[in-house]
Structures are given as C-alpha cells and as structure tokens.
Amino acid sequence: GSAMAQSSSRFAFEQISARTDSTVHVPNGYSWDVLVRWGDPLFSDAPEFDPATGIPTEGSDRVFGENTDGMELFSFKGHQLLAVNSEYTNNDTNLAHTEDGLPTSAEDVLRLQNFQGVSVMEVTEDADGWKVVIDSPYNRRIHHNTPMSLDGPAAGHDLLKTAADPSGTQSLGTFNNCGAGRTPWGTYLTCEENFNGYFGATGDMPTDEKISAGYDRYGINETGFDYNYHQFDPRFDVSTNPNEPHRAGYIVEIDPTQPDAVPVKRTALGRFKHENAATALAPDGRVVAYMGDDERGEFMYKWLSRDVYVPGGDTSTLLSEGQLFVAKFNEDMTGEWVALTPDATGMDAAEIAIFTRTAASAVGATTMDRPEWVAVNPTAVEAYCCLTNNSRRGATNDDGSVRSNAGGDEMTVNAPNPRKTNDYGQIVRWRPHGDNHAANTFDWDLYVMAGNPDVHTEGAYAGTANINAGNLFNSPDGMQIDSTGLIWIQTDGDDSNEGDFAGMGNNQMLAGDPVTGEIRRFLTGPNGSEVTGLTWSADKRTMFVGIQHPGGSFPDGEGSLPRSSIVVVKRDDDALVG
Ligand code: FEO
Ligand code: CA
Ligand code: CA
Ligand code: CA
Numbered sequence: 001g002s003a004m005a006q007s008s009s010r011f012a013f014e015q016i017s018a019r020t021d022s023t024v025h026v027p028n029g030y031s032w033d034v035l036v037r038w039g040d041p042l043f044s045d046a047p048e049f050d051p052a053t054g055i056p057t058e059g060s061d062r063v064f065g066e067n068t069d070g071m072e073l074f075s076f077k078g079h080q081l082l083a084v085n086s087e088y089t090n091n092d093t094n095l096a097h098t099e100d101g102l103p104t105s106a107e108d109v110l111r112l113q114n115f116q117g118v119s120v121m122e123v124t125e126d127a128d129g130w131k132v133v134i135d136s137p138y139n140r141r142i143h144h145n146t147p148m149s150l151d152g153p154a155a156g157h158d159l160l161k162t163a164a165d166p167s168g169t170q171s172l173g174t175f176n177n178c179g180a181g182r183t184p185w186g187t188y189l190t191c192e193e194n195f196n197g198y199f200g201a202t203g204d205m206p207t208d209e210k211i212s213a214g215y216d217r218y219g220i221n222e223t224g225f226d227y228n229y230h231q232f233d234p235r236f237d238v239s240t241n242p243n244e245p246h247r248a249g250y251i252v253e254i255d256p257t258q259p260d261a262v263p264v265k266r267t268a269l270g271r272f273k274h275e276n277a278a279t280a281l282a283p284d285g286r287v288v289a290y291m292g293d294d295e296r297g298e299f300m301y302k303w304l305s306r307d308v309y310v311p312g313g314d315t316s317t318l319l320s321e322g323q324l325f326v327a328k329f330n331e332d333m334t335g336e337w338v339a340l341t342p343d344a345t346g347m348d349a350a351e352i353a354i355f356t357r358t359a360a361s362a363v364g365a366t367t368m369d370r371p372e373w374v375a376v377n378p379t380a381v382e383a384y385c386c387l388t389n390n391s392r393r394g395a396t397n398d399d400g401s402v403r404s405n406a407g408g409d410e411m412t413v414n415a416p417n418p419r420k421t422n423d424y425g426q427i428v429r430w431r432p433h434g435d436n437h438a439a440n441t442f443d444w445d446l447y448v449m450a451g452n453p454d455v456h457t458e459g460a461y462a463g464t465a466n467i468n469a470g471n472l473f474n475s476p477d478g479m480q481i482d483s484t485g486l487i488w489i490q491t492d493g494d495d496s497n498e499g500d501f502a503g504m505g506n507n508q509m510l511a512g513d514p515v516t517g518e519i520r521r522f523l524t525g526p527n528g529s530e531v532t533g534l535t536w537s538a539d540k541r542t543m544f545v546g547i548q549h550p551g552g553s554f555p556d557g558e559g560s561l562p563r564s565s566i567v568v569v570k571r572d573d574d575a576l577v578g
Helices: 106-115 209-218 349-354 356-362
Strands: 030-037 068-076 079-086 117-126 129-132 140-142 147-151 170-172 177-182 188-192 251-254 264-266 274-281 286-293 300-308 322-329 334-339 371-376 383-387 426-432 441-449 476-481 487-491 508-512 519-524 530-536 542-548 565-571
Touching: 030 129, 068 188, 068 542, 068 565, 079 177, 079 188, 079 530, 117 188, 177 530, 209 356, 286 383, 322 356, 349 356, 383 476, 426 476, 476 530, 487 530, 508 530
Parallel strands: 068 177, 068 530, 147 264, 177 274, 274 371, 371 476
Antiparallel strands: 030 565, 068 079, 079 117, 117 129, 117 140, 147 170, 177 188, 188 251, 188 274, 251 264, 274 286, 286 300, 286 371, 300 322, 322 334, 334 441, 371 383, 383 426, 426 441, 476 487, 487 508, 508 519, 530 542, 542 565
C-alpha cells in the first residue's frame, strides 16, 4: 500500500506493528539513521571508544554523554545547535562503572561525573546524512563539575552555603538531567530529576530537623544510588556537606550560543525531581512554564513571570521574578493553580524554593501518578502531561491506611488518576480559562488512558476508546507537540510483551491527533530501551529521537556493546515530519 494515509487523517503515515527485536522501526516511506552514540567524539582530541574498555577518564569530558534524554535544537546564525541531556550512567553495562558495579576510586567517580550532564553540539546535514561537527566552537560538555550560578529566592540562603561556597550562589554541576525545554528567547532548560541518588554519607547523617525532614521528602540517604561519589568526592558526603543537596533539584538555563556562559540554576521554579519544562506565552506576554515532579504522588507546577517577554529585550527576570503555583484537580473536571506564597504555605520565599514539595503539600495539591513530560500545544491554548504509572495508587499499608507520598499525602484514587495500582498510565490535558495560560483556573480531561483491551475486555484497565489492539502501549513519558499540533508520545514502560503488557512490544513513539484522539504507533525502539527526547531540524525535515539504555547490541550489531544513541528520522520524499 501507499506510505501516505487517507486524506481525511492528520497522519502522513501508516501505523507500524509492535516489535520485540533489537533495532529501530519506522513506517514505510520513512528512514532512520544513527546521528551520535554515547562516547562519540565532540572534539578531535577526544579518546576513541574502545569496545573492551569504553572511554578512559582522561578525555571523558570530550565525548557525547551517556543515556541521552531531553533535547532541543537551536538555529543560530546558520548553525544548528543540538543541546542534549545525559541523564545517568549504567551500573553494570557500558563499562561506566568498574566490574562490581561500583566506582572504587576518585578516578572512576570523575569519569562518571563527566559522562553525565549536557552536551551542546553543532550538527549538520550533507549528502551522507547528518553528523556532529567535531570541534565546532559551539561544542561544549557541561557535567557534574561545571561552574553554575544560583539565582532566585534560594540564592544566598544559609541552606545553600557550603565551605567551598560561603556565598551560597555558586555551585558545581547539574545532575540527572532528564527532560528539557526551551525559552522563547532561545535558551535551553535542563531539568534535574533524581539528584538525590548522587549523595551519601560516610559518617552520621545530619540531625538538623529542617534538613532531615527535607532529606526524607526528597529521598537523600546514606547510600544513594550506588554512584559512590561520597566515598571519593567529599562534596557529595552529606555527613560533612549537609547543604550540597540543597544546590541540586532545579531547572538550569543554558545559552547554547555562548559556549563560555555560566549556566544559571533558576531556584524560583522550585526544587523537586524536575522532569521537563514546557513554556508558553500568555496573551499579555508573560512567560509560563509548566513542570512535573516525577515521583509517585507528587505534583504538577506552573511558573508565571512578573514581567513580559519582549523579543530582543531584557529576559533576565523572566525565570526569577514571578509566582510558582501547584495544581489542584477537582472531581468536576475543573482545576486550579494554587500560588505557593508565604501566606498560603507558612514558609518564606527561600524555603518555598528549596522545599517546594513541602510547600505544595501545605496547600493541598493533588497527588499525581508520576508527572513526566509536559507539552504545550502551539496550535491551541492547551497543555498535556504524561502521568506515567503509579503502582501504589490506591494501595494500602499493612495497617489498612492508604499509601502516601513521602510527604504523607494519601494517594487515594482521584479523578485525573482514576485507577488503583495504575500500571499503564494516562495523559491529562488542561485548557486554561479565558484561553490564557496565565489564568489560575482551567478545565481538564484525560486525553488517553493507556490500557489493554485484549487482556481486560472491560473496565478502566482496557483503556480509553482511543486504545485498540493496533496501538497498545504503556507508561507514556516523553512528549513533544510539533508545529502542526500532532502530539508525539514516547514510552518508558514494561516491554515484557506478556500478561497485562501482551501486544505492546518494545518501548515506542506514537503520534496523537489532539482533536480526534486517534493515536498511531510511529516508531519502535530496540529491546531494553526507552524512547526519550525529541526535537526537529531547523527545516522540520528531520526528527531527532533519543534511544536511552538500549539492551542487546544496539546500534552497532552483534558482539558490540549497547550504546545510547540519537537517531535521525526522515521522510524518503524529504517532506516535513513535524
Ligand atoms: Fe528521567 Fe521521570 O524520567
Ligand atoms: Ca522521563
Ligand atoms: Ca519514566
Ligand atoms: Ca529514563
């Protein structure tokens, strides 16, 4: 059949089937290729990737980082600059850690610190396809030791002061860079998610009540996620450096066009496990950023600037001066953005910025099923958030009480999170009242509840009407809406293809029509991988898609190590793909 669909459909492709193999698939009439793999050089002096030993410590900050995630492309003076997150390192593959899975020296730790953060790189297309421009003056690695400045209400607060930085305004590194965003003025927003995992204690945990309560809410403990940084880099040892974790968990603004510019941690946008940031402009020009906090039972947030954005004007206050809100969803399908003010929370402005989760709990925010990416529709005044799953929703403790988030807010089943032990996930959509993203109230609905109508022939686990045997998926996570309004949905879920997940295959990327609700599968990832991160070339004829933590031997084939990669997808007739 033809690669092009019926004219009545928004989609220019025919849906592909679910796959369980070790490569990438796209529809007929489209092709894909690898742009860059973890460990590929950004500079000509970078070490070469060795299939036996990976990348040595020396030069580990000169290569494309590991575990690609959120990304955005910026077009600047004829150059296409791709800013990409590298979220984390694998424990037991890719040779990032030593054989027992734990770094055992300061050198191991430094190597891991260099593999994560953000890569900025110039990319270009010629007759042979897309490639990284090695040694472009725009190429840059931002990692766990890159100098940053802290800005906003928390900057300079006692809780941010350390022996190395008594001012509390200068920190090193950005951590667990998950999703991303872009500002109307052309900067990149990288979002610090599971920052807690890098900290640990060689001695006693801090006893200060406020600090301990914060550690409990954000999951900071003696061991972290086995990065072992604290054993070899005292900055990450909370027994001697209790304030260092307060300097992570923010959104960081990076100017991809200025390789020497110091990234800025925007504390006004709150401290939590930031997934991504999706920006919009209110009709009066004020800047809105929607954000999710990805943990079971945590919340959705909105930033509203005090000042208006004027193209070419001063943008320095737009992510510093304004108001942070948290979402309350009502059962009647309305909702409210509740301002996190000192009056409402009983906390001062700096504490709201540092212990944002606590402030949000204080105003009775709605516990959500792990808010992952938010996306704003450029063709309608509406936005979407992937609520990926929540195995503990509606579950009970041994004493019969309902399970809570780490702040004690019960995760009772509620209207936007309507399923107990939610394995499949859903996407919530909201439309601000008055067609104004600055409005404090909105209407909401569920764009889709993923499910499996083959396994659960009736009831909520079958999913909504736009789920059918042909487009099964679970755990929506990454999301971008293209310039035509198509919703691109990426998954990070159970790829067992068995039981409740039968027929879903590997993680994948689908496209959704915001008007009809129709969803079609567009791309399948290699087994073991998550599909995360999506952006477009300046001419919208190429789509850049992230393949994170592949299993098998993707992309180089049998016998080679799996490497996270960015792939490019094009239409064979070179028409627009978004
Ligand atoms: Fe890094 Fe919530 O995904
Ligand atoms: Ca994610
Ligand atoms: Ca996820
Ligand atoms: Ca991931």
